[in-house]
Amino acid sequence: MMSVQSNRDEDRYRKQGFGNEMGMTGRIALLIVDFVNGFADPEAFGGGNIPEAIERTKTLLATARRLGWKVAHTRIVFADDGADANIFSLKVPTMLGLTESNPASAIVDELAPEQGEYVVRKTVPSAFAGTPLASWLVTHGVQTVVVAGCVTSGCVRASVLDAMQYGFRPVIVSDCVGDRAIGPHEANLFDMAQKCGDVMDLDTLLSRLPNA
Numbered sequence: 001m002m003s004v005q006s007n008r009d010e011d012r013y014r015k016q017g018f019g020n021e022m023g024m025t026g027r028i029a030l031l032i033v034d035f036v037n038g039f040a041d042p043e044a045f046g047g048g049n050i051p052e053a054i055e056r057t058k059t060l061l062a063t064a065r066r067l068g069w070k071v072a073h074t075r076i077v078f079a080d081d082g083a084d085a086n087i088f089s090l091k092v093p094t095m096l097g098l099t100e101s102n103p104a105s106a107i108v109d110e111l112a113p114e115q116g117e118y119v120v121r122k123t124v125p126s127a128f129a130g131t132p133l134a135s136w137l138v139t140h141g142v143q144t145v146v147v148a149g150c151v152t153s154g155c156v157r158a159s160v161l162d163a164m165q166y167g168f169r170p171v172i173v174s175d176c177v178g179d180r181a182i183g184p185h186e187a188n189l190f191d192m193a194q195k196c197g198d199v200m201d202l203d204t205l206l207s208r209l210p211n212a
Contacts (some may be wrong), residue, residue, distance in 0.1 A: 008155055011196050014021050014207065017157070018194040018195060019043040019193060019194045021034060021198050022169045022197070023169070023198070024169065024171060024208070025143050025144055026141065026142070026143030026182040027069075027070070027082075027140065027141045027142045027143060027144070028064075028067075028068050028069050028142065028143075028144045028145075028146060029069055029070040029071065029072065029137055029140070029142040029144070029145050029146070029147070030060065030061065030064040030070070030071045030072070030145075030146045030147075030148070031072050031074070031127060031133075031145050031147050031148070031149070031159065032061065032071070032072070032073045032111060032148050032149050033074050033147065033148070033149025033150065033155050033156050033159050034075065034076060034149050034150055034151075035037050035053075035054055035057065035073070035107060035108050035111050035141055035148070035150060035157050036060070036076070036098075036101075036104065036105055036106055036107050036108060036109075037073055037103055037104050037105070037106055037108055037147055038098060038104030038105060039104070039150050040054060040108050041104070041150070041152070041182065042105055042180075043044065044144070045094075045180070046102075046180060047132045047177060047180035047181070048146060048151075048181050048185065049076075049149050049178040049179065049182060050178035050179070050180050050186060051054060051073040053148070053149075053150060053175065053176050053177055053178030054093070054110060054111065054178070055110075055165075056173075056176045057149075057173075057176045058110055058111065058147075058201055059202060060146070060148055060173060060176050060202055060205075061111055061148075063168075063206065063209070063212055064146070065114070065123055065186050066208065067211065067212065069146075070118070070137070070140045071113070071118070071125070072117065072118040072119075072120055072133060072137075072211070073107055073111070073113050073117060073118070073119050073120065073137070073139065074120040074121075074127045074149070074159075075098075075106075075107060075113055075121055076098045076105065076119070076121075076122060076123065076155075076189070077096060077098060077099065077121040077123070077207065078095065078096050078097075078098055078099055078102050078123055079099065080086075080099050080100070080101070080173075082096050083207055084123055085123065086123055088118040088123065088125065089117060089123070089157060091182075096177070100121075103133075105131055106188050107119070110134045116137055118133075119179075120126060120132075120133050124157050125154050125155040125157075125158035125159070126158035126161070126162045127155070127158075127159040127162070128159060128162035128163065128166060129158075129162065131210065134162075134168075136165045137166075137168065142168065143168065143169060144168065144169045144170075145163045145168045145169070145170050145171070145172075146171045146173060146205070147159065147160055147163070147170055147171065147172050147173065147177065147197070148173050148176035148177055149176075149177055150177060150178045150179060150180075151178065151179040151184075151185075152177045152178065152179040152185040152188045152189060153179050153184035153188040154179075156172070156177050156188075157188050157192065160172055160192055160196055160197050161192075161196050163196075163197075164197060169197075169198070169203060170192075170196060170197035170198070171197060171198045171199075171200065171205065172189065172192055172193075172197050172198070172199045172200075173200065173201065173205055174189055174199050174201045175201045176201065178200055
């Protein structure tokens with residue numbers, strides 16, 4: 001149940017013109033952000049509701065494949081010798097351990113990419129920063145990007161913001177994104193819904209897709 005303060009906050013945003021739904025249009029792609037072994041492991045970078053989000057994303061990915069969407073996955077991958085260390089790794093130095101050969105950087109088996117799906121390697125939170133993802137989406141005529149992954153308050157949020165800034169319509173699937181802490185997860189879903197994307201759960205998304 002929403003608190004009185006939460007209702008007041010939503011009213012304030014609505015009165016100021018935030019939170020309009022953009023809707024889905026044109027070709028759709030699925031972007032799965034950092035569902036790798038390290039983020040599925042609460043002893044490494046995981047915790048919270050990430051396992052549940054991975055489980056729900058299995059259905060989302062199967063649907064995307066059946067409907068012929070373009071699919072992209074992301075991984076954080078640093079050089080073995082740390083030559084590409086950056087400000088992100090200065091803030092979170094344990095990220096430097098996510099190298100190409102480290103199993104923690106591998107995409108979880110349940111969501112393993114199939115042939116033709118794009119795997120984006122990155123060293124910062126956003127899937128777009130310093131990668132060819134935007135041009136890949138444009139090449140394939142994509143206008144709407146459905147987003148799953150983790151963590152909601154970090155790499156998902158950064159990727160959604162950049163997707164919007166590159167001119168794509170982001171749809172964040174609320175039960176297919178997860179965070180190691182529920183507070184940041186919920187706060188960032190609320191804020192993304194107000195400013196940079198449409199937020200809906202998987203059942204709602206599926207109900208809006210023909211032939212899903």
